[in-house]
Amino acid sequence: MPLSMIKTGEPSVIRKVGGKEETRRFLEKLGFVVGGEVTVVSETVGNMIVNIKDSRVAIGKDMANKIIVG
Numbered sequence: 001m002p003l004s005m006i007k008t009g010e011p012s013v014i015r016k017v018g019g020k021e022e023t024r025r026f027l028e029k030l031g032f033v034v035g036g037e038v039t040v041v042s043e044t045v046g047n048m049i050v051n052i053k054d055s056r057v058a059i060g061k062d063m064a065n066k067i068i069v070g
Contacts, residue, residue: 003038004048004064011039012069019066030057032067 006012014036017024031053032038039051049058 001069002065003040003050003067003069004061006040006069008040008042011037013037014067015070016068017066018068019063023063023066027063027067030059031055038067038069 003012003014014032014034016034017027017032019027036052041049041051041056043049046061047058048061048064049056050064051057
């Protein structure tokens with residue numbers, strides 16, 4: 001399921017990072033790598049704040065839809 005569907009506070013493991021090559025590289029630089037743990041901290045209208053590798057990162061829901069967790 002995409003990261004955008006995960007409830008706030010639930011830790012999840014990243015299974016796949018989709019999208020174009022440059023999008024995948026951008027997300028990997030932010031810490032979104034397969035096997036990494038991610039937790040949604042908060043959600044607003046079009047954005048999410050997530051904890052990844054001891055950092056908080058804000059991403060748009062369009063980007064979150066490219067990150068598959070399970």
